[in-house]
Amino acid sequence: MTEAKPAPQPIFRKDYRRPDYTIDRVDLRFELGEETTRVHATLTVRRLDGAPQAAPxxxxxxxxRHVSVALGGRELSAGEYVVSPTSLTIPAPGAAxxxxxxxxxxxxxxxxxxxLYRSSGNFCTQCEAEGFRRITWFLDRPDVMARYSAVVEADKAKYPVLLANGNRVATGDLDGGRHFARWDDPFPKPSYLFALVAGDLRCFPGEFVTRSGRTVRLEIWVEPDNIDRCAHALRSLQASMRWDEDKFGREYDLDIYMIVAVNDFNLGAMENKGLNLFNAKYVLARPDTATDDDYDGIESVIAHEYFHNWTGNRVTCRDWFQLTLKEGLTVFRDRLFSADMGSPAVARIGDVLALRTNQFAEDSGPMAHPIRPESYIEMNNFYTTTVYEKGAEVIGMMRTLLGEAGFRRGMDLYFERHDGQxxxxxxxxxALADANGVDLEQFGRWYSQVGTPVVRARGEYDANTRSYTLTLEQAPPRGRTSAELLHIPVAVGLLGPGGPLPLKLSGETAAGADTRVLELRERSQSFRFEGVPAAPVASLLRGFSAPVELEVERSDADLARLMAADPDAxxxxxxxxxxxxxxxLRLAADVEARRPLALDRAFVDACAKIVADPGLDGSLKALALTLPNERLLGQHQPVVAVDALHEAREFxxxxxxxxxxxxxxAIYQSSAPQGxxxxxxxEVDRRKLRNLALAYLVTLGEPELVALAVSQFHLADNMTDSEAALACLIDHGGPERDAALAEFHRRWHKDPLVLDKWFALQAASSHPDTLERVTALADHPDFNLLNPNRARSLVGVFGVRNQHQFHRKDGRGHALVADKVLAIDPHNSQLAARLVAAFNPWRRFDPTRQQSMRAQLERIAGQPGLSKAVREIVDRALAPA
Known part of the structure; x- marks a missing residue:
């Protein structure tokens, strides 16, 4: 009989205390081997002022596997230190x-x-959040910042490329066919930013000349077969470096900046100082293998990791509770960059759509937490959309309140005060408050409040005084009875019969711009606009100025008017x-009541106006014509009506x-590619709209329309059009689907990133046989459950994006995902924890589905040896509501 492990205990933000010791310098030597790797670490340590002299x-x-320890050059005997599975303790080692x-x-x-792990035969590292302790004994916490050097030794034939943080200062050959490289990083950093790579890689080089005239060498390292897919990543890096100089005055500080593409990676990328490790999907792009969305994703993630050099590396977070300090801020910065590189409106719509679909659901589920969590059991579980995406929204609200120039002043002061801290x-x-002489104390509640706030709005027009009074109220998030009052910026416009109106608040002498930012700080506030010639329609939360749920009574006609004429895209x-x-939702109610279905004529007319509008580009038209997805629809029902929502949307x-x-x-035929x-x-706009038109047309099932998708699939010279056509055929089903899937697999089965698309498209399909196909694909020879990208492409996409099939009433979809979580967890708990989160909203469904999901959660909870990462999520999901 084995003794049960004690339940993992939470760590609380309120319990933070600085360490008794800090480490000023770290000198590492790695003897990389095929069976074992030996790591030598020499730490220069000092006791901090105020720490007890006898502190261990x-x-x-x-x-x-501990080999030896020496203090001050003297090797310690076994009785002079204590080794446990998770710690090395030296009693009272001295002051320095x-x-x-x-x-x-x-x-x-x-x-x-x-x-330190192997990926495709190469050595690489991932140390955030607490991975460095898996390399050597260390004070593995972000508030211990040291200067590092690393000597990497390996077999020269197998691992000709040896990389680490900082600048390369020495290389040479060793006995036995081995060689070494020494790297030195002059900037202090926490251990989570350490990086090492060794392997048979090829370099795609470039350079960047900083505004001070320094030439920085840029290197993108990939496996030999991928050297022709790096040009876009390099251009994205160069654009990011120039943008950060222009917008924030931040210049790169080392002589070299390196990116390495890795096939096995738990996340998107990692900002290690000077040596970024990337999931290969966010580096590699060629027209025949990457879609337009992939190109945009690469540009965004490259920028994100580069921007971390200042917002995360030069200034880092004191403890992991402050994660949004670097991630929310850097997401916000990469959003600004993406908006400047492309269409601001398209970028903003994409941000908000993702936030509402994923983060709003997280806010209303068992893993709800503020952007600065108060406790955690497994830190990796808090790399969430709340910390990242809602964190970015919080930064954006401060920029809205302070203005672009005021925000820049605050950022400059932040770097001036805290560089190297x-x-x-x-x-x-x-820093933002002091730089602008404002009080952001109330605004700070956004960092500690859980859930999505509700803002209620109502308007009243007075024809006699030609005035319009807008009353705004803030209410607690749904399901919560109370909340502190927040400081909420609400961007407002008014549409009159002739279009947008210039806005003049009561007491002002003249009307101003057609958008005003109102600051809601009380439970209820009223704002009176004067000089309003007729009853207007209020345009609220322009640009989505705050991450809130808006409640306002507006007729369908009012919405159609905004849809047709609002100047804010x-x-x-x-x-x-x-x-x-x-x-x-009305159609879904008709489905449940077994009433005949008919699509609202006014809605059809509104969509027809969008199609015909010459003032909208193709991407905006495609976004406007895409119906809300089933997950978003379910958030607006007291009990998610899985089958009715699916039938209603399909209809x-x-x-x-x-x-x-x-x-x-006509759109499809007139927008064929030219060249x-x-x-x-x-061209991106053209493809977006053309492929949306194709997706609609194929649903009609007419042979000549299905033939358009077949033809596009075979003739496409790019992955955007090929993937779009294949998605249409998969949803259509029949022999056309099977032939296209077979051809796509034949063409791309040796390319891991493209094959991930093949799995993901089938997992996301609305076709009735999707569950059976996903079950079969889980046993496909090309499916590797332990590769994060491949597991996410099938199991993750099915569990998160395919609401109808995952939540089949027979429970087989739930059982499939639970099986895979249990299979993955002993090997990769981070990946398993992300997949098991698909069960979090189980209480929002009907009793049959609730019972099915609860049974799977209890089965997972009962698994012996369950990781603390999965345990934390499952326990929170099962805890009493």
Whole structure:
């Protein structure tokens, strides 16, 4: 009988205390081997002022085979230190000293992909959040910042390329066919930013000349077969470096900046100082293998990791509770960059659509937490859309309140005060407030409040005084009875009969711009606009100025008017989405009541106007004509009506396609490609709209329309058009689907990233046999459950994006995902924890589905040896509501 492990205990933000010791310098030597790797670490340590003289030094470690430890050059005997599975303790080592340790690790067995591991035969590292302790004994916490050097030794034939952080200062050959490289990083950093790569790689080189005239060498390292897919990543990096100089005055500080593409990676990318490790999907692009969305994603993620050099590396977070300090801020910065590189409206709509679909759901589920969590059991579980995406929204609100120039002043002061330090969210907010002479104390509640706030709005027009009074109220998030009052910026416009109105608040002498930012700080506030000639329609939350749920009574006619005439592109799209949501929810109610289905004529007319509008580009039209997805629709029902929502949306898509058949066909036929693929904005817009038209048309099932998709699939010279056609055929089913899938697999089965698309398209399909196909694909020879990209492409897409099939009433979809979570967890708990989160909203469904999901959660919870990452999510999901 084995003794049960004690339940993992939470760590609380309120319990933070600085360490007794800090480490000023770290000198590492790695002897990389096929069976074992030996790591030599020499730490220069000092006791911090105020720490007890007799304080022990306790270093973190995990999965290390301890070899030796020496204090001040003297090797310690076994009785002079204590080694446990998770720590090395030196009793009262002194005020200042060097500590040298030697450990052995087995990177080839590290399927957790945390610490030092092997990917496609290459050595690489991932140390955020707590992976460095899997490499050597260390104070593995972000507030310990040290200068690092690393000597990497390996077999020269197998691993000709040896990389680490900083600047390369020496290389040479060693005995036995081995060689070495020494790297030195002059900037202090926390251990989570350490990086090492060794392998048979090829370099795609470039350079960047900084505004001060320094030439920085740029290197993108990939496997030999991928050297022709790096040009876009290099251009994106160069654009990011120039943009950060122009917008924020931030210049790169090392002589070299390196990116390495890795096939096995738990996340998107990692900002290690000077040596970024990337999931290969966010580096590699060629027109025949990457879609327009892939190109945009690469540009965004490259920028994100580069921007971390200042917002995350030069200034880092004091503890992991402050994660949004670097991630929310850097997401916001990469959003600004993406908006400048492309269409601001399209970028903003994409941001908000993702936020509402994913983060709003997280806010209402068992894993709800503020952007600065108060506790955690497994830190990796808090790399969430709340910390990242809502965190970015919070930064954006401060920029809205301060203005672009004021925000820049605050950022400059933040860097001036804290360069080289590990700081808190409060330090950031204080810099912005002090630089602008404003009080952001109330605004700081956004960092600690859980859930999505509700803003209620009502308007009243007085014809006698030609005035319009807008009353705004803030209410607690749904399901919560109370909340502190927040400081909420609400961007407002008014549409009169002739279009947008210049706005003049009561007490002002003259009207101003047609958009005003109102600051809601009380439970209820009223704002009176004067000089309003007729009853207007209010355009609220323009640009989505705050991450809130808006409650306002507006007629379908009001929404149609906003949809047709609002000058704010986001609000125009949003009005269409709200109108579409109403239409679809009414249809779902008709399905449940077994009433005949008919698509609202006014909605069809509104969509027809979008199709015909010459003032909208193709991307905006495609976004406006895309109906709300089933997950978003379910968030607006007290109990998610899985089958009714699916039937209603399928009906609406086909009815809209039938009603708009001729204009959609005209769009498709008139926008055929002229010449080879080009990644230019006008061409992206053309492809977006043309492929949306094709998706609608194929749902009609007419042979000549299905033939359009077949022809596009075979003739496409780019992955954007090929993937779009294949998605249409998969949803259509029949022999056309099977032939296209077989051809796509034959063509791309040796390309891992493209094959991920093949799995993902089938997992996301609306076709009735999707569950059976996903079940079969899980046993496909090309499916590897332990590769994060491949697991996410099938299991993750099915569990998160395919609401109808995952939540089949027979429970087989739930059982499939639970099986895979249990299979993955012993090897890669981070990946398993992300997949098991698909069960979090189980209480929002009907009793049959609730019972099915609860049974799977209880089965997972009962698994012996369950990781603490999965345990935390499952326990929170099962906890009493």
């Amino acid at each position: 030094l306790v270093l973190d470690g995990e999965n290390l 000293f060097t500590l040298a340790t030697v450990v052995e690790i087995r990177p080839q067995d590290n399927l957790e992909l945390s610490g 590990a700081v808190t969210c409060d330090d950031f907010r204080a 986001f609000s125009r799209w949003d009005a269409g989405q709200e109108l579409g949501r109403r239409v679809l 609406a898509v086909q009815a809209l396609a039938a009603a708009l058949r001729e204009p959609l066909l 080879p693929y080009r990644i230019e904005r006008a």
